[in-house]
Amino acid sequence: MKEEFLHYLWKFKKFETLNLKTTQNEPVTIIKTGDYLGLSGPDFFNAQIIIGKQKWAGNVEIHLKSSDWYVHGHESDIAYENVILHVVWEHDTAIFRVDNTEISVLVLKDYVSLEILNNYEHLTKPKSWIPCEREIARIDEFVFKNWLERIFFERLERKSELVFSLLKEKNQDWEAVLFCLLAKNFGLNINGDSFFQVAKSIPFSIVRKEGFETENLEALFFGISGLLDTEKEDVYFTDLQIRYFYLISKYQLPKVYIDPLQFFKLRPDNFPTIRLSQLAALYKKHQNLFTAIIEVKSIKKVYELFAVSSTLYWQNHYQFDKESPKKVKTVSKSFIDLIILNTIIPLQFAYAEKRGEFISEDLIDFMKEVAPEKNSIIDKFESFGVVSNSAFDTQALLQLKKEYCNQNACLKCAIGIELLKGN
Structure with a gap:
């Protein structure tokens, strides 16, 4: 069990939300789960929750165990003073703020279905190459294509970092x-x-x-x-x-x-x-x-x-x-294709971003004219039923493999989240 799984459950309310109770048997009603920013401090900001008869507005912290609050030193960190609810998988100790007031605790495992747990266990079980290799070809086409588009631009943003660094070094000489x-x-x-x-x-x-x-x-x-x-x-x-x-x-x-x-x-x-x-x-x-x-x-x-x-x-x-x-x-044309992928498209993307212009659709159309790359990663995806029709597909799949599959970041991946939903 990883903490990011609990983040997923809380963010998307993938648990039974009726009849929630704290460890002190107070009823809990979630109005707003809060915003997950991935920054230092509490996990979810600006949540709104009714505990007992009191409506609270503040932050939510999530841990596998209640005692992790002390393991991470939150009891002496003022950034956690506005935590209104501690969401955990297992409750093993009461927790307190700096002023010694007890923080309400919600034990999430009491409200999560067996189906979601089984899906999570299946997804995170070690596989030979990628976690979803047996299921990826069955992902809804709309979900899959939209995810590829998003991570294609993630890859472009990463490549554009070098462009902007050089631009500064070369005194804005494009x-x-x-x-x-x-x-x-x-x-x-x-x-x-x-x-x-x-x-x-x-x-x-x-x-x-x-x-x-x-x-x-x-x-x-x-x-x-x-x-x-x-x-x-x-x-x-x-x-x-x-x-x-x-x-x-x-x-x-x-x-x-x-x-x-x-x-x-x-x-x-x-x-x-x-x-x-x-x-x-x-x-x-x-x-x-x-x-x-x-x-x-x-x-x-x-x-x-x-x-x-x-x-x-x-x-x-x-x-x-x-x-x-x-x-x-x-x-050769194949060499020029590499120049398109690694120089022309990132440069056009960075130049448009610098000028505040939106050319995403143009870049996608351009990339779909370029032949798909041929390498062992793309061949492996094809063996699982994921066929690339253009360099747009291959660039997105390379990003998927490097930044998500290799990192076991299934809960940050639209494919992984789709598989957690089950049938």
């Missing part, structure tokens, strides 16, 4: 924020942090000025990331090195330490050399990329914006000094 986010996502999971460090170390004004020549941007990106630190016979390498030394001298860029870029375990098309070259090509192609991204309304237009390839040298190279069969290395 173009600079976009550059950092794109760099991070071009690096994927393996090199994302290093690419992010590179982008943050370059004032975006320099990218604007040097964006008319792809090789200059490549020189900056490669040089700062440490890819030009060695000596090679390669002519293109030497050219980039000369450009890099000139640019850092021109702009007085300080030497920064960047976590070494990784090639191991990456497919060649995801090598950092290729991705940095494509990022340089993108900023050569678009001088006002942020405006274009904020205004884009269709996935087809996004594919057009990101239709770039690495420079000529990288058509027959993956690394310096190592020639390979010729291949034009364009940014």
Whole structure:
């Protein structure tokens, strides 16, 4: 039994509310259960309850046992002076306020049905992957879809935290924020942090000025990331090195330490050399990329914006000094889909929020155009009968798994609450 289950019972009145009595045999009538804010202090604020013949307005505290009042030190905490009712599962001792007046106690287990208890026990019993894996496919479609929409925006809010942090760091320059986010996502999971460090170390004004020549941007990106630190016979390498030394001298860029870029375990098309070259090509192609991204309304237009390839040298190279069969290395649609999920949608969401605009429906429609992600988590949900039709579904399911299923937070989840209701 967890205390959050008692919170659920009290909040939604999932118990017999007629003929309630305190441990001192006083009748209890609940007018208002109070507001659960999840803050420090009592569990429910501004409740209204009639105890005996007296109407009370104040707070409600909930514990598994009455003695938990003393275990948590509430008897000496003035924040609990306005508690009008102590709701518990088991009563094992009388409790008192600082002024030594006794607080009325309601024992909840005397009024909860066996069906709800059985549903709770079944839901919280350890399972192989998620608590509701046998029932999730049977959840009412309206409840399920509404819950996915809510947690999809929870995930967006979490992702937008980085946007707002960067916005403050970059003096409200949205173009600079976009550059950092794109760099991070071009690096994927393996090199994302290093690419992010590179982008943050370059004032975006320099990218604007040097964006008319792809090789200059490549020189900056490669040089700062440490890819030009060695000596090679390669002519293109030497050219980039000369450009890099000139640019850092021109702009007085300080030497920064960047976590070494990784090639191991990456497919060649995801090598950092290729991705940095494509990022340089993108900023050569678009001088006002942020405006274009904020205004884009269709996935087809996004594919057009990101239709770039690495420079000529990288058509027959993956690394310096190592020639390979010729291949034009364009940014693939599947890679652009990742950019949409991790950069474009969070940026549009944060920008709208900053301006006080409501674009939720537009974002959902946009996400439903993007193909569903393919990974082990989404495959597992599908094995339980939850099929994803778009990236909107997969993003919501990833949030569900990480923030609810993995945390055993069934009582904060609409699916868990629906299952507690039973038939």
